[in-house]
Amino acid sequence: MIKRLGRHPWVLSGVGTLLAAYLKLVNRTNRFVLDPEGIYDETEPHLPVIVAMWHGQHFMVPFAKPAHWPAKVMISRSADGEVNAIAARKLGLGLIRASGGRNARQIRKRGGMRGFIEALRALKDGYTIAMTADIPKGPARKSGVGIVQLAKHSGRPILPVAVATSRSIELNSWDKASVNLPFGRGGIAVGELIRVPVEAGDDELEIFRQQVEDSLNTVTTRAYELVGRAEKSVT
Template structure:
């Protein structure tokens, strides 16, 4: 009974709204440092992008992009995803309800192909798509090929993004999800855009996947270092 109640649409809406206000409080009560500092001006003409982030480190990322950018975040169709979709909407983001999968029989269930087609469509229409690079349920911080294939078929570059807070609580989950706490120092870091040729071979896709993974890990470590240093 309680389990069913927890998945009720009204409960999900209330939880998502509370989550949005909580994250806004964390953001407003914290000091932000962006690296590189002129990243928005530098990338204005290069948009839209495929903003790439790690699972479990993504909760503060609704505040990572300028408000005038059209952002669509890819969120799973699970109960947790429903709550996050409400949260994203409250914070001004559009959503694409889909998720990646490790096995082919999971792709249809999670709406992977439909989400891929929708993501290509909105990217070509001028919206930036934000999504996690690693695929549930792990391994964490290992980029999948799906996000690289999206860049290949849409013609839009990958943009690695990482955001960390000095005060946080890490959960014992596959992705080591980090719950950001208020009155923190926030480190927001961007990697260099990574283009993917439309005619990229399987070998090139793998090389770019590894390049993305390395960049993501580098900027994630940098975001935590900035947050910890308070500079």
């Protein structure tokens, strides 16, 4: 009964609304710095882009983008995803309800192909797409190939982004999620654009997948450095 209650639309809506309000509080009460400075001005001519982030480090990313960038975020269709989707909508983001998987069956079950097509259309229409690079319930901090495939078929570059705050609670979840706390300092670290050629084969896609993974790890480490702390190990 508790599980059913927890999945009730009213409960999910209430939790999502509270989450959005809490994240706004965290954003207002932390002093954020951007590294490198001026990176968004340099990125403007290359819009729209595919913003890459890690699971568990995604809560504050909606505040990292410039307000004038129209954006949609890819969120799973799970109950947890529903809460995140409600919060994202409250924060002014468009939604694509899908996620990847480790095999074809998981991809079909999670709406991965439909989400991929919807993301292609959104990029064509000028929306920046934000998505986690790692696969839900998969190895933490290991990029999947889906984000690289999206870059290849859309012709849009990948922009690695990480956000950290000086105060946070680290959860014992599969992705070692970091719950950011108010009244501190924040760091936003942005990596260089990663472009995937449309003619890239499987071997090249693996190289770009590794590049996304390495870049996300680098910007995540940098985001924590900006707030004067070391990132807790996820291994």
